[in-house]
Amino acid sequence: MKSEILQILRERKNFVSGQELCGLFGVSRTAVWKAISQLKEDGYVVESVTNKGYRLLEEPELVTREAIESKLATKWAGRTLYCLEEVDSTNRAARELAEKGAPHGTLVVANRQNAGRGRRGRIWQMEPGTGIAMSLLLRPSLEPQKASMLTLVMGLAQAKALDRLFGLSAKIKWPNDLVIRGRKVSGTLTEMSAEMEEIHYVIIGTGINVNMTCFPEELKETATSLCEERGRRLSRAEIICACMEEFETCYQAFMEARDLRLLRQDYETYLVNKDRQVCVLDPAGEYTGTALGINDQGELLVETGNGIRTVFAGEVSVRGVYGYV
16 A cells, blocks of 8 residues: 555645545555555655645655555566565576566566676676666566577667656667667676476566766776766666566567567667677687677677678677777
8 A cells, every 4th residue: 555655645746635545545544644654764755734635745766665666557567576675686586586486577676786697607786776686587488599589678678768768878789788878887687497498487687877976997987877877866766667668568579579570670779789890709709890780589790701690699799899889
């Protein structure tokens, strides 16, 4: 009930009587008062006036169940929700839940992550209140070899969400990073449990730099945050919800086609690598070329002096010839 009351107070922007809230939820005035008190304890500033009711004046920057559920407008993505204060890795927590039978669309969010993993085993840490660490559990009826495309689906969903919320021109650095003005703001790691012909579950873990204002020395030239780009602190709960909403739409198109053909044109409008010189860091030998875009399987198409080569995300990394992108 606390989440629902918060949503009503947020939507009305004016006083809502205690009597009306009692009628809406079929509870006593005492129950409503307790819910309002809990919101105040969570940091929400709620004005209470006799004969007028309650009015929401200020919201804290929280990632809580109430904060997310009161903003979430999805059918299934994030509807089963776990908000953790601290975790080593949201992907690991989501994996444990998956093994216990957690349903498709389960979302794990942490306020602090101290041992998250990026591609190639890199460690990613997040201090409290600074960023988003979340992992989405999926159980798609899909061939295992197609699961890697879900990384691109999430990247597109994030770019669309940031564009819609803040007008930020976030671009996708194929296959799994978001960049703004050439600096990384987000990364995604997809993991899977499967047999030869069947996926048990897929976990898409994402880290977004939201309210960071400083970075380690080794990242200062290549990383940024939404706060730095927008010039103010932003609501992590709002961003999480927007990402889930956009992902749900993109995922539907992906599952309808069972590849990226319905999303390819949209994806390429955000692709920062497109028509640029790239260096492909292939274990078999580095080579350079011009990135033309992606194919329906999400592979990067790179034109070289010897023709067009397809680059599979799981095998290589791509860098700009003269820098990170």
